Amino acid sequence: MSRLPLVEAERLVDAIKAKGARLAVPGIVDLSELAEASSGVAKVVLQGVQDMLLRVALQIARDDFEDRRERQRQGIDLAKSAGLYRGRKPNAKVHEQIIALKGGG
Template structure:
């Protein structure tokens, strides 16, 4: 029986991971034992994602990493993305991505020349899709920037509404002596967000004096 580890990721707290959960059942139906499922809400442009790094550390030889799409694993620039994939491969693990390297291909892998050819083709496809994932990220980001710029010109851009409840929780925890990293963990926020909210609070306090 093949052993697999499933990596699920979305970029923001407001997004839901449930749509990706189906790949766990699909892997089990394909005859894989799921050693662990790693769920993360973080940008694919960040290399040091806690759950991603934990998964890589947990990997054992001949295991399979399963993700819904290659961009769930990485939207990093091509060189960094390849380094990340190599870390997975150095642990003796394979990667399963629908349309590139699927579970049936791994389960039915053959030996000899045919396997070498298949591995080479999959390696090429993997590199191409990593580059596409990064390019799509940059394209979408540029479109968003242009959209915001246009909305500002028309006086229609108001920005995101602040999450006052979460901001208050951040401030209260910091006032109680909670560290920035611990506060971020307890409020399900990013470290940069905690720093920003705390800095704004201190500035407001200073201005009131």
């Protein structure tokens, strides 16, 4: 889920909840059991806080993923400028399979 944009991650969470499952995030307080035992305003507030904590966790995970990708890109750019990065070597066997699957051309 950390690789998904926040909107898509929230859609996934909503789909999980719609099926009756609960999503537990390690390191995040789970208030869902307390919310189920509560009633009225307390229940609404606890559910809102739980949803907010989940969204914060999703956003932090996404930000971390984007930071790592950016650092990786910077490292690759540095290696390219130093002439040390060459990328993946071509795989002739896979290339031949692709041509064969495409019908020869």
